[in-house]
Amino acid sequence: MNVKWLGHSCFLITDSNGVRVLTDPYAPETGRRLHDIEADIVTVSHHHFDHDYVAAARGDFAVFDREGKYERKGVIIEGFKTHHDAERGKRRGDNIAFKLTMDSISVLHCGDLGHVLDDDAAQRIGRVDVLLVPIGGTFTIDYAQAREVANKLGPKVVIPMHFKTPKSAINALDGLENFISHVANCAIHRLNQSEASLYPNSLGDDRVLVLDTDEGEE
Numbered sequence: 705m706n707v708k709w710l711g712h713s714c715f716l717i718t719d720s721n722g723v724r725v726l727t728d729p730y731a732p733e734t735g736r737r738l739h740d741i742e743a744d745i746v747t748v749s750h751h752h753f754d755h756d757y758v759a760a761a762r763g764d765f766a767v768f769d770r771e772g773k774y775e776r777k778g779v780i781i782e783g784f785k786t787h788h789d790a791e792r793g794k795r796r797g798d799n800i801a802f803k804l805t806m807d808s809i810s811v812l813h814c815g816d817l818g819h820v821l822d823d824d825a826a827q828r829i830g831r832v833d834v835l836l837v838p839i840g841g842t843f844t845i846d847y848a849q850a851r852e853v854a855n856k857l858g859p860k861v862v863i864p865m866h867f868k869t870p871k872s873a874i875n876a877l878d879g880l881e882n883f884i885s886h887v888a889n890c891a892i893h894r895l896n897q898s899e900a901s902l903y904p905n906s907l908g909d910d911r912v913l914v915l916d917t918d919e920g921e922e
Contacts, residue, residue, distance in 0.1 A: 705807045707834070708899035709915040711736045712754055712874075713815060713866045715836060716743070719806040723777045726765070727802070727813045727836070728755040735872050745776055747802045749815020750788060754874070771800055780805040784829055788843075789818040796843070801829070808904045809833045812857065816844045816866070826856040833907055835859035838866030840877030847883035860907040862887070869917060880914065887912050 708716045713728040726743040730736065731753040738760035748756045748769040758767055766776050771783040782803040788796035796818060804811045811834040821829070835854055838844035844866055845853065854862050868877040884892060894914040 705809055705811075705902045706899055707811075707863065707902060707915075709863070709865065709917045710738060710741070710898070711869065711917040712872070713749070713813070713836075713838065714738065715813065715865075716741060717804065717806065717811060719779065721778060723779055723806070725779060725804055725806070726761055728815060729757045729760040730754040731757040734874060745779060745781065747781065747783075747804075747813065748800075749802065749813070750797060750799050752816070755816065768802065769800065778806075782829075784825065786815070786821070786825065787818050788816050803829060803832065809902060809907070811836065812859070814838060814853070817853070818844055820845065820849050820852045821856050823856070829857065832857045832859045833904075834861045834863065834902060836863050836865055839864045839880070839883040840867040840874075842876040842878070846878060847886050850883060851886050860909050861902065861911045861913055862890075863913045863915060871917075884912075884914070 706718045712730045715727045717725045724743045725745040727747045729738050734754050740762050741760050742763045743761045743765045746761050746765050746767045771785045774781040783800045786799045786801050787793040788799045799815045802813045812832045813836045837850045839847045839850045868879045890910045890912045892912045898917050
């Protein structure tokens with residue numbers, strides 16, 4: 705499996721058969737521009753401009769934006785209803801966390817998760833090998849709550865997302881360093897590239913992968 709971070713909460717995840725999943729594509733108002741991304745599956749955690757810009761995708765793709773269990777081209781897609789805030793969606797609405805099972809690896813994309821998962825939610829989600837989790841605060845959980853979510857789910861690999869980067873126009877987000885300090889006891893790998901290849905037998909334990917998205921377009 706190849707995981708490429710395209711910025712914000714957007715990843716292009718490709719399995720060994722070449723099936724491509726695009727998560728939460730964002731509009732140009734974020735300060736970055738996505739376009740002509742070939743995809744087979746597009747997941748949308750909620751319908752805000754920085755997560756549902758499906759116009760960026762190309763190809764014969766299917767869009768998933770609600771809870772439930774689905775299958776497309778060998779990929780298992782499970783949507784779990786969560787909330788965009790800590791008040792059960794009263795402020796910002798609901799959010800769908802999508803679990804993707806590809807190449808025998810389960811990846812949970814949290815979307816704009818706005819609260820720490822309770823035990824019931826963690827049990828419903830089940831096994832998570834790779835956690836894509838927001839850390840920027842303000843609109844989502846913050847760096848400390850992201851660690852709590854990781855502790856609940858027990859992933860082998862955590863990849864932070866939805867934080868302030870030099871090319872982001874969303875200034876209210878926290879940067880990366882508070883999260884890094886908070887997970888200092890984990891194996892932290894800062895990659896000077898936007899993508900990583902992951903294999904079931906080499907995921908390790910308690911690893912944090914920091915992907916670099918600033919090689920992309922303005």
